[in-house]
Amino acid sequence: MDSDVAEYLRQLRMKVTPKRLAIIDILKKESGYLSPEEIWRRMKKRFARIGLPTVYRNLEELANGKVIYRITHPNRQLYYFYCGNSVHHHHFVCVACRAVNDIEYCAIGDLQEEVRRKLSGRVVSHLLQVNGLCRNCLKKNYKGTWR
Amino acid sequence: MDSDVAEYLRQLRMKVTPKRLAIIDILKKESGYLSPEEIWRRMKKRFARIGLPTVYRNLEELANGKVIYRITHPNRQLYYFYCGNSVHHHHFVCVACRAVNDIEYCAIGDLQEEVRRKLSGRVVSHLLQVNGLCRNCLKKNYKGTWR
DNA sequence: GCTCAAATAAAAATCGTTTCTATTTAATCA
């Protein structure tokens, strides 16, 4: 359970430090995305000394290693969430409660096809994020602006 | 040609100022996206006095009015481009030369369907951007990192 | 032309993020 993560970190040639594990644990327990500062606040409950730059650095490294992911937020600040799903997929983000859920559908095949046929170009990466209101926030009739 | 823009600005209740028109004109003439500072540099060739905050403010307001659009860049800074296509579509962005081309294909119907069926949620917006190398940069064998 | 809200210039501030440097720690191996 936690040893998967440790093993995965070793594969990435990253040291298995208590703070790294804690950051992953915090994100695992959260259903939605968090900002570096929010993660830092939670870290301060677990560690007497923990610097904000450490949180930033680890978040970036973990995202590089695909242990965690970023969402694209209209305020253009950084937000991260944990996702253990290793097959290609995208995300449905609740703009009210910040919950992140997997979306299986991806039309990259058709997109590549159109780029090749009409533009003679080559697709290198793509970004698909679906935003909206999750089941719960829909029930609560949340007036949806981004959080 | 330029009066379309003026008319459209009036519809948006925005004053038709020379600087606003110049910003749109600069973006229209560009095949790719530009940063606020790059637009400012071009503006300084046309106006003796032009402040960077004016450029920022106008870019945001024009984007709100859908006269221009943003791209999502990995460095999380602001970039804008002009697009006159008024039907729903997405963009293919060349990471080498910054060219932006329209993509017609959009699977929003299927995505909404999946969100409703599997998550009982409601889609409010979606973000689809395809990145890669355009025809020309492919020819030049450009080693593609983002610009 | 006159009026007034909107737009602007210029300077300053903001603040999320990154960099720097000395210190600590995890991993390796004797």
Place this chain on the structure above:
DNA sequence: TGATTAAATAGAAACGATTTTTATTTGAGC
């Protein structure tokens, strides 16, 4: 185990893209 060493960290400082502020100018309506 203890020594070694590169990676990780704390804390302070810097950074810089973007935003705010205030006085001045300008476009639109009459």
